[in-house]
């Protein structure tokens with residue numbers, strides 16, 4: 500496949516590709532092939548540098564993530580970049596951290612492109628909510644400790660000025676919680692879960708920068724999680740796991756961390 504010249508009958512295909520959580524070896528074979536083939540690459544912050552190096556030297560690259568001291572590129576701008584690239588290139592890769600359809604706005608981008616007649620395909624990725632706990636030895640389900648798990652964003656209420664998540668309901672309905680973007684709101688979330696009836700002694704963990712060399716792990720209880728996170732200076736990107744599964748941790752099964760540079764969101 501070549502990226503030379505427009506040479507398109509119609510529009511090129513945009514692939515919404517999951518980059519995985521950080522360890523480049525967690526990239527799928529399909530994602531690897533597309534990165535090597537693509538004529539244009541559009542990526543954001545939580546993407547390991549090693550993956551960006553897979554593209555051809557003549558691949559047109561666009562960064563649409565958050566830079567230090569700046570807001571993220573607005574979604575309409577990213578949409579417009581993808582549309583414009585599909586008009587000039589046969590294969591466009593939109594690379595997103597983890598899985599593109601899990602808290603990644605992949606659904607919005609797919610709908611936008613499809614509504615404008617752009618062929619679009621999703622390539623699922625390994626999500627941080629499973630991989631980061633796994634690289635700390637924590638299974639997110641366990642026959643004796645958790646038959647259900649909920650993937651939930653802790654960020655939503657910041658945007659909306661009020662909670663869009665029924666934390667008290669989740670405390671009663673899900674054995675385990677995997678919380679993305681949860682650190683800013685962690686104290687509130689823990690209080691809500693306790694108010695919903697979750698035992699304050701419930702094990703909880705935070706995994707920062709999972710799967711790569713900077714990975715840090717904190718194990719606490721629901722009652723002291725927020726204090727511990729503050730005291731130990733945990734920061735984004737972090738996954739929070741709440742539930743009895745945390746106590747099923749098998750430290751020995753955690754794989755070696757990948758020695759790769761992962762740009763952090765600022």
Ligand SMILES: C[S@@+](CC[C@H](N)C(=O)[O-])C[C@H]1O[C@@H](n2cnc3c(N)ncnc32)[C@H](O)[C@@H]1O
Nearest residue numbers: 596597598603626627679680708709736737738
């Ligand atoms: C916008 S969401 C994107 C999630 C992504 N689509 C996925 O499936 O993993 C970004 C959040 O994912 C989590 N995250 C992503 N990569 C991570 C990593 N390597 N370690 C810990 N948390 C990570 C953090 O909660 C971060 O704030």
